[in-house]
Amino acid sequence: MSQLVLVRHGQSEANRAGVFTGWLDVPLTPRGEAEARGAGRRLHDFHFDAAYCSTLVRSRRTLELILAELNQASLAIHAADALRERMYGALQGLNKAETIARYGLEQVTRWRRSYEDAPPEGETLHHTLDRVVAYYNEVLVPALRAGQRLLVVSHGNTLRALRMQLEGLTVAQVEALEIPTGGIRAYELSPALVITSMADL
Numbered sequence: 197m198s199q200l201v202l203v204r205h206g207q208s209e210a211n212r213a214g215v216f217t218g219w220l221d222v223p224l225t226p227r228g229e230a231e232a233r234g235a236g237r238r239l240h241d242f243h244f245d246a247a248y249c250s251t252l253v254r255s256r257r258t259l260e261l262i263l264a265e266l267n268q269a270s271l272a273i274h275a276a277d278a279l280r281e282r283m284y285g286a287l288q289g290l291n292k293a294e295t296i297a298r299y300g301l302e303q304v305t306r307w308r309r310s311y312e313d314a315p316p317e318g319e320t321l322h323h324t325l326d327r328v329v330a331y332y333n334e335v336l337v338p339a340l341r342a343g344q345r346l347l348v349v350s351h352g353n354t355l356r357a358l359r360m361q362l363e364g365l366t367v368a369q370v371e372a373l374e375i376p377t378g379g380i381r382a383y384e385l386s387p388a389l390v391i392t393s394m395a396d397l
């Protein structure tokens with residue numbers, strides 16, 4: 197039996213400021229660091245064979261804090277561009293409340309949560325899903341087939357996309373899915389990689 201644990205990074209400076217982040221590389225806030233340590237404590241029963249994060253610092257720092265909490269800080273970390281947040285295009289750096297005031301809640305909700313609508317010059321969730329699932333298939337699937345226990349720290353929209361694929365969510369379900377900072381989703385998988393259990397921790 198293999199295990200796959202997905203964690204969203206802790207609160208970032210941009211999350212705290214209510215700013216569209218995407219590929220902006222912003223650090224965790226003190227609260228975000230505490231959320232990462234808290235995620236580590238909730239994972240106290242887990243022992244991982246490999247750990248993955250994006251090439252953005254909020255993801256890597258969250259992973260390092262979790263591993264430190266688990267006394268597994270010596271585990272090698274694999275950082276991948278494919279696990280970066282959805283690219284938010286022209287919205288990156290803009291305040292979310294001000295963007296709603298300017299363009300309306302309906303438009304901004306479509307930019308944030310629609311599966312097929314891209315934010316201006318940004319990625320659709322569908323495009324994000326394609327690159328994340330390609331990475332999952334190329335890198336994570338062989339390790340899971342070998343029975344490994346994997347920890348992946350990534351971002352709100354990349355994890356929505358990956359969960360859509362893994363859990364067979366419909367478009368309506370993924371559009372309604374919200375993942376909190378520091379949120380954990382844990383799966384156990386059979387040797388054929390069928391999910392045998394899943395839980396929010």
Ligand SMILES: O=C(O)[C@H](O)COP(=O)(O)O
Pocket residue numbers: 215216217218219281284308351352353
């Ligand atoms: O990139 C961002 O702004 C956040 O990480 C996710 O934002 P969202 O919840 O507005 O998609």
